[in-house]
Ligand SMILES: Nc1ncnc2c1ncn2[C@@H]1O[C@H](COP(=O)(O)OP(=O)(O)OP(=O)(O)O)[C@@H](O)[C@H]1O
């Protein structure tokens with residue numbers, strides 16, 4: 001069941017810049033969606049509209065079935081937001097900052113819950129520190145603690161690991177996994193493809209205000225894990241020889257090249273058998289080359305090609 | 312209504328106030344005492360009674376008004392400007408609260424602080440002079456309304472201000488002159504005719520005059536006009552706040 005439904009959402013900022021060009025997307029309950037996109041793609045704008053920081057110019061969105069504008073109270077009650085920029089009142093103590101967030105959402109004080117969150121985020125020892133006395137990574141975790149203070153069912157993490165060291169990044173991923181186990185739906189933005197690979201269930205790619213692709217990570221990884229073997233022949237052939245029909249070969253370069261696609265994660269690649277059969281079919285090889293299409297390639301391809309098509 | 316959120320904002324703001332309690336408490340006591348030493352004793356001894364009371368007693372209502380107005384404005388404007396400045400406003404905007412609840416929390420806290428300081432000054436003054444309050448209910452009503460309306464006004468300034476200079480601009484350039492020329496330290500009947508007439512365009516004159524009337528029963532302008540002025544000012548601030556609420560002015564892109 002979709003807990004977040006976004007329908008043709010548009011945002012034109014004052015001054016006429018269109019940051020969202022009709023985004024449509026559904027996010028299932030309990031899933032982790034990673035939004036990938038270059039600087040200025042519209043990731044923060046999308047999250048900001050959903051959380052109520054920016055008014056939409058067109059379209060609709062619902063969270064837990066509640067319209068984000070008409071039923072903003074019910075919708076926002078379900079949502080926690082960790083903003084991209086660190087924003088904390090410098091003189092406030094960590095624990096007070098987290099209690100404040102809970103109070104804003106109309107919930108009774110619950111010290112046990114706050115303690116659980118702070119411990120989970122390794123902030124318990126720092127609970128009586130003023131936020132200005134914390135390191136950057138700790139501040140980011142305070143923001144997460146504040147976002148979790150009212151037990152949200154949907155959590156938006158806007159670049160949670162930007163400027164965070166490798167160890168803390170792993171911690172953060174674990175936190176996200178833990179939250180998912182608790183049934184929280186998570187939408188995060190990132191510039192790191194490895195991060196999306198490591199924690200997301202689905203990956204969305206956004207550029208210039210348009211959602212270019214949303215796909216299951218596994219499906220995307222499968223596309224990625226396919227590899228091409230390009231076999232250059234000494235003499236061109238007219239067609240793929242009968243004896244090699246079982247390999248699904250393609251002809252390229254006017255018959256000078258045979259292209260074999262295989263799965264690196266499969267049981268066997270079939271390359272040994274193919275080479276043996278090539279020899280017994282009497283074909284002489286000039287060269288061999290392999291190509292891998294990575295998520296990076298897909299990403300770069302998408303964000304450059306489509307943008308040029310649109311232009 | 313999300314009362315819990317209103318209370319949360321209110322108490323967070325009050326906590327900030329009490330964190331600097333000594334400063335918040337001591338500074339009005341000291342400045343009031345200084346005013347009494349300078350105006351009440353040094354200069355006041357050379358001034359005849361004004362409107363039937365000693366000069367030292369005469370300036371008490373004006374002194375309270377001066378502090379209450381500036382405190383209400385600076386507390387409310389800073390209260391809402393600070394989250395804009397630090398970026399923590401994101402939390403207010405993404406919480407299940409409406410603008411009215413935000414106003415209630417911030418303006419309520421700023422008005423409380425101003426009221427507190429007004430009472431501290433009143434108590435300090437009672438050490439120097441024999442205070443008499445002719446119309447205590449009217450006195451309290453004027454005090455409360457002034458705290459509230461100037462806190463609303465301060466809130467508007469805080470929303471409008473884009474930087475710290477703008478935050479100070481209106482209190483410094485507009486309000487301080489209006490208050491000092493508003494008869495805090497003199498009766499406008501002591502002015503030459505032309506200045507008396509000009510003073511009637513200063514809204515603060517009506518507030519100070521009305522407040523002083525509640526102490527000593529004498530006023531520069533009719534008390535009905537004073538009431539109208541404070542009600543009108545409160546109403547105007549509420550209208551502007553309502554418009555900000557509708558338009559999202561300076562809060563949401
Ligand atoms: N308040 C605003 N007024 C006008 N334009 C804005 C505003 N906020 C963002 N934009 C523009 O909208 C576009 C999208 O910005 P957004 O912050 O959503 O990008 P992003 O995908 O989050 O980028 P990044 O990865 O750098 O965080 C940018 O071109 C930006 O300049």
Ligand SMILES: [Mg+2]
Pocket residue numbers: 043044045084158
């Ligand atoms: Mg961003």
